[in-house]
Amino acid sequence: MIKKFLSLMIVLIMALSFASCGGPVKKPDESDTPDVPPEEQEKIYALTLAEDTLFLLEGDENIEVPIGSFTVNGSAADVSLLQYESSDTSVITIQDNTLSAVGEGSAAVTVSYENASDVLSVTVYGVAENGDPFAENAVRLHGRVYENENGDLVVDNVNSGLEFAFYGTEFKASVKSDATAAQYVRCYLDGDEEGERISIKKQTEQTYVFAEGLKEGVHTVRIMKMTQQRTGGNSYSLVVTGVETGTNCRILEQGEENEEKLKIDFYGDSITAGEGNCSDTKEDAITVKNSDGTQTYASFTAQALGSEGSFVGYGGITVRVPYMLGSDITMYNIWRWYSTLNRTEYPVDPETDFVVINLGTNDSSAPNYTGEMFAADYLALLNEMKKFYPNAHFVLCYGMMGIVYKIDSAISSVVNDFDGEASYCRLPTNTSGAGSHPTIDGHKAAAKVLTRHIEGLMK
Numbered sequence: 001m002i003k004k005f006l007s008l009m010i011v012l013i014m015a016l017s018f019a020s021c022g023g024p025v026k027k028p029d030e031s032d033t034p035d036v037p038p039e040e041q042e043k044i045y046a047l048t049l050a051e052d053t054l055f056l057l058e059g060d061e062n063i064e065v066p067i068g069s070f071t072v073n074g075s076a077a078d079v080s081l082l083q084y085e086s087s088d089t090s091v092i093t094i095q096d097n098t099l100s101a102v103g104e105g106s107a108a109v110t111v112s113y114e115n116a117s118d119v120l121s122v123t124v125y126g127v128a129e130n131g132d133p134f135a136e137n138a139v140r141l142h143g144r145v146y147e148n149e150n151g152d153l154v155v156d157n158v159n160s161g162l163e164f165a166f167y168g169t170e171f172k173a174s175v176k177s178d179a180t181a182a183q184y185v186r187c188y189l190d191g192d193e194e195g196e197r198i199s200i201k202k203q204t205e206q207t208y209v210f211a212e213g214l215k216e217g218v219h220t221v222r223i224m225k226m227t228q229q230r231t232g233g234n235s236y237s238l239v240v241t242g243v244e245t246g247t248n249c250r251i252l253e254q255g256e257e258n259e260e261k262l263k264i265d266f267y268g269d270s271i272t273a274g275e276g277n278c279s280d281t282k283e284d285a286i287t288v289k290n291s292d293g294t295q296t297y298a299s300f301t302a303q304a305l306g307s308e309g310s311f312v313g314y315g316g317i318t319v320r321v322p323y324m325l326g327s328d329i330t331m332y333n334i335w336r337w338y339s340t341l342n343r344t345e346y347p348v349d350p351e352t353d354f355v356v357i358n359l360g361t362n363d364s365s366a367p368n369y370t371g372e373m374f375a376a377d378y379l380a381l382l383n384e385m386k387k388f389y390p391n392a393h394f395v396l397c398y399g400m401m402g403i404v405y406k407i408d409s410a411i412s413s414v415v416n417d418f419d420g421e422a423s424y425c426r427l428p429t430n431t432s433g434a435g436s437h438p439t440i441d442g443h444k445a446a447a448k449v450l451t452r453h454i455e456g457l458m459k
Helices: 004-022 295-304 371-386 405-417 440-458
Strands: 045-049 053-057 067-072 081-085 092-095 096-102 107-112 116-125 139-142 154-155 161-168 171-177 183-189 195-202 204-212 217-225 237-243 249-251 264-268 312-314 338-339 342-345 354-356 394-398 422-426
Touching: 045 107, 045 116, 053 096, 053 249, 081 092, 092 107, 096 264, 154 161, 154 171, 171 217, 183 204, 183 264, 195 204, 204 217, 204 371, 264 295, 295 312, 295 440, 354 440, 371 405, 394 405, 405 422, 422 440
Parallel strands: 053 116, 264 312, 264 354, 354 394, 394 422
Antiparallel strands: 045 067, 081 107, 092 096, 107 116, 139 161, 154 237, 161 217, 161 249, 171 204, 171 237, 183 195, 183 217, 338 342
8 A cells, every 4th residue: 555655656756847847838827829020110211303403495305304312211212103293284294204395484393202202493495486596586686687588687787686595505607798898796695795706708608606615505695786887888788597506506485575674776977886996096097897886885875774776877977968978878868767778667666765866977067067957957857756756865965076066056956946855965075096986995985974864864
């Protein structure tokens, strides 16, 4: 009996020892639950465009937005996930994540995905109608420029010409001249006020480079005639027959003209035409080469006042008395024409603010011509002009080549007798240029006086 009890105890002790050495033991309250994986990391996207602004031309298509970087948690992300939105679909449309420039203007393109976004400012420039550089919306005419029977643009008068806006790196135009001697233009690029003098060869038609090697982008070019329409018995007319367009030069639409811009028309003789102003020796003969109609008291005044208008300068001309040029070429006869080479009526702007007339120097030498006769002719000219310039103030100038009493006195009487707004502005004398004409410095001095005079009238 005792032996059986001892044997049972030994078996029980061995069983307990086995359980404590390695057998699994469950707690009474422990349940059978699966293992839980760690929480998934939040995705943080970041987006930066390579450019803040983009310039396009109307008609550009399939333009990709320049993406700088697109990441998720610091690693590169799939750019095909990005979404695009245009603030103005009349300017920019988006298809297959590319841009199309459908109209002139500005739009914001927002690129985004989830918590990341960036904005691209896009400007679209309008292009000339059908790519035609002579279309009305493509070229800005300065002065009495007209179209001939071939559709070319003709420039006869001094300080008159053409202006273009273009996108590219260069500007070339074909110019024809039938003159028997070289003539000159001045080219102003991107608002430059000095310009570059360019010689136009006689009796040829050829292509001239007016700008090249420019940074690709939007530029403006203004080409103005330096040579008056007739000198020494020769006629000088410029015909612009075409503009080279393509990848390096796309003609843009001209912006809207400022209707509030001051409008001044200038009329005068050889002084207004710039005869002899490039010389500083009065004994020099007047030539086309030493004369510059873009560097006169008139052009400097217009520049100082920021005005727009037309310029008629004709060497030897008088108010009305037939003298050096015969009975046809007097200011009374030609002021309505485009030029003496195109005697059709020019549509003067009735909203012109000022009409500046600088005459009397040639009239003073006309034989058997009294001051009273001059005054009567001048008054007749003003009365005729007033019909077409109903709102203008007429500024009568004199004195740049000296003062003759009968002319000086007559101008004063004309101002008093004229049934309209008029004033007399005596300009400083300078006879140091070729043929005793004013030099460029003399013109600048006169422009300061005239500018102050007009500014005083505007107050």
